[in-house]
Amino acid sequence: MxxxxxxxxxxxxxxxxxxxxxxxxxxxxxxxxxxxxxxxxDPIEGPRYLITREHSPVREKKRIDYHAVPEVIGKNRDNAMYFEQQWANRVGQTRLLFTRSIAGRRLLLQARLKSLSAQFADPAEQVSKWL
Incomplete structure (x- = not known):
């Protein structure tokens, strides 16, 4: 389609x-x-690319949150870069991070610990509804 x-x-x-x-x-x-x-x-597992989201809660310092670039998009660098552009247009300031390097692995570990989704008790729930 x-x-x-x-x-x-x-x-x-x-x-x-x-x-x-x-x-x-x-x-x-x-x-x-x-x-x-x-x-x-969902909580971050092992994506090829991460994307950041910066926000400043009221009276708090700026916080950087991490999200996985979906596998279907992250298989291709150009697609991941396009995703980053679209994210920036719709969500705000961002950075695309490649996790398949030494520095990227460190960022991946940091993202797993510090991401907002890691703080939730339950991951997202998928519900199928047939109309």
Whole structure:
């Protein structure tokens, strides 16, 4: 299916739960989307690339959070760089980090410990809903 025929719907419920799904696409494409989304928000395991997100909570120093670049995107450097550009446009200041080097491995260990997702008790939950 062409990308122009796809769209993403997301909403937050009254309890702060975020729901997101892909409109259009095949069941296979929808499952790739959900897997990629889970890789971004779940605790970091061993991605090829990491991406940073900087934010400053009220009255606190700037915090850097880390997210995995989904495997399907991170297989190719150009795709990972495009993901970084899109992230910067939509989320804010960012940096793409390659984890397959000595310095990158150190950053990966740091990211595993310091990422916001690592502080959550439960990883993201995937729910399939047939309409």
């Amino acid at each position: 062409e990308a122009s025929q796809l769209s993403v719907d997301a909403h937050v419920d009254k309890h702060g739960g975020v729901y997101c799904h892909l409109n259009g696409g095949t069941t296979f494409e929808q499952s790739i989307f959900i897997k990629a989304l889970q890789e971004i928000v």
